Amino acid sequence: MSAGGAIWITRAQPGAQATARRVEALGYAPLVDPLLEICALTPEVDLGDIAALAFTSANGVEAFARLSAIRDLPVFAVGETTAMAARAAGFANPVSADGDVEALAAVIAATRPGQVLCVGAEEPAADLPALLARGGVAARALAVYASRDRAPTPQTLDRLGELDAVLLHSPRAARGLAAILRTAPAPGLKALCLSPAVAEPLAAAHREGRLGPVAFAPRPRESALLDLLTR
Incomplete structure (x- = not known):
């Protein structure tokens, strides 16, 4: 994945801002729009x-x-x-x-x-x-x-086709994304997940062509998740 692309950060605040800073430091453009709120x-x-x-x-x-x-x-x-x-x-x-x-x-x-x-x-x-x-x-x-589940903004939904990847930190956020993709498919969007359990709810969306590749970190740590951006 080339640097400079837009990355959707779905985790809840305040963690989302910390993730955004790490994503930006890697040379990507973070889009913070959580699918959960605490x-x-x-x-x-x-x-x-x-x-x-x-x-x-x-x-x-x-x-x-x-x-x-x-x-x-x-x-x-x-x-x-x-x-x-x-x-x-x-x-x-x-x-x-x-x-x-x-x-x-x-x-x-x-x-x-x-x-x-x-x-x-x-x-x-x-x-x-x-x-x-x-x-x-x-x-x-x-x-x-x-x-609590949180709906993304209309602006984010309008940009699904141009985003490079979406970061998912929890199974609940992945289930929220899977629901969104039923009416707003994004076959070019890559899903990067914190663990296999986070990736599992997205399997059907990928298999049915509503979502691009789904990958998960080898260890459930954000550093390992962000390493997927460069692969």
Whole structure:
């Protein structure tokens, strides 16, 4: 893919702006128009029986930090971006699984810290407490934010035929794009996905000619996703 092309960034804010800066630094023109938006929730935070915290996204860290002043519990993070958010929020030495939710569960199970509070979305992509239970670790979930579908602007839809690629960070965003392509096909648009799970909802659209090539990063990290731009 040649530098200078337009790249649609679909992830929710505030992460979308950070991605846009990285895309621009690589020589591409970012188009920020999220397919999701983050809505903060206000649950009661009970840490009485909790020995450690597990975060599956930076959004979860930031939402939890607004709800609780506790910073002295051990923290496990799904990847380095989430670990960085935890450090920025005041948590010391968060452990990064450097992978997906299954990798996070494996790291926690190997450590066996005691009861874990799994902090994340209202509708998580994977059930971390269930994965931990299989590994013999007691855990419960706390939803601190919700992801809501967001429609792209008419201007973005008008430009689908001229965009070089679309970046997708979640299965939910991919499902949103798949729905859009049913009435606004873009056979020349390349879909670059964070993981195989993100790519899966787009398989039919590609197979039926409503979407161009679909690729996914070899590791679920944004650096690996952005590497796909140069291939």
